Amino acid sequence: MKIILAEEIGFCYGVKRAYENAVLYSEKNNIYIYGELVHNSDVIKKLEEDGIKMFTDIDNLPEDSKESTVIIRAHGISFNEEKILRENFSEVVDMTCPIVKNVIKIARELQDKGYFLVIYGDVQHPEMRGLKGNTDEKMLIITKEPQIIFHQKVAVMSQTTVAEKKFEDFSDKLIEINKFSDIIIKNTICKETVKREKEAVKIASVSDSVIVMGGKNSSNTKKLFEISKKINKNTFYIVSPDETENFNIKGETIGIITGASTPSWDIKKLLANLDKSNFS
Ligand code: SF4
Incomplete structure (x- = not known):
């Protein structure tokens, strides 16, 4: 294997x-x-x-x-x-995270210049709650659905962990259904998560099966799982390496991807479990 x-x-x-x-x-x-x-x-x-x-x-x-x-x-x-x-x-x-702090700084600067913010993100996510609580919340909306915005001067931003392609599609649709006089698109997705997305595409394309490991509530792990599953139907989402003990994983080549909050000790254990097993 x-x-x-x-x-x-x-x-x-x-x-x-x-x-x-x-x-x-x-x-x-x-x-x-x-x-x-x-x-x-x-x-x-x-x-x-x-x-x-x-x-x-x-x-x-x-x-x-x-x-x-x-x-x-x-x-x-x-x-x-x-x-x-x-x-x-x-x-x-x-x-x-300094990257999250920077997103808040950008949001404030844009609001100071009179822009209404449309943030592509999950309104319940702690990062989005933090952003809302550090800016003028009457001058922003956090959503994943493109909708009619009753403002002319608008800046579109993103939660740091969303998928880049989905953010682009969201922004395109938002522009298509609205008539803004002034529009700024500010991609504030964390570069590290973008790199992980690109790797997920590569790994899913060349592996027989893929294991995506990360927390149940981790939005970036869910995103990596969705990306991999679309390309490779033998993609499995696990929260803990213990779940691989009775795993029915197939193939000679197994890809491993993790979310941004998966600890190294879980990765070591996952590798040890795979090593012990007779998969393939
Ligand atoms: S994914 Fe990590 S590095 Fe990127 S913004 Fe979030 S906490 Fe910071």
Whole structure:
């Protein structure tokens, strides 16, 4: 059996930075994370084993917050949430990915210039909630459906983890059904996720079967799965390497792709499981 491992694999830059800092701080402080640091249950479990606690309700802060450090996750949070954390914790470590921060900066600059923002993204995604909470929310809409916009001066932007082709199709359709006097298209998709998409196409085209591993709620893992499945029907989505124990995978060549929040220890275990098995 031949394994083709994607080059862009495991944690992306932003997740690696957030994870490593959380572990580093936990060595000397009482640490909390507000929300899931990343969309991966194995990573959350490992952080908890390291003594890092998590809370999700901003109206229900931990009792020892004044003696604790809180980490802001890679996806970012709203301005109001950050304010509450700064008022109630002894220290706030902002691990919002710099690429996400840059998208917020671009959004603010465009709004300052009078543009209404149409953001191609999932309104429930933490990154989108963070963006909305750091800009003028009356001057934006977050959607995946092209629709009639009652503004003339419009800028179209994207969530960092959406598929590039879908963003292009969305922008084209939006322009087709509206009559804007001034339109800016700003592709704010993270380059790292674009590289992963391109690799997914390549790997799916040359493999007999493909395994896509990542968190259940990870939008970038879901996207990679969809891309691979379209090209190669023998594409399997797994959350944990343990799922490969009774796996019915076929072929001589197995491609492996992961989402941006899949840890290296899961990849090692997946490779060991495949090595032990008699697939093909
Ligand atoms: S996918 Fe890109 S934008 Fe999102 S956390 Fe990773 S590096 Fe940052």
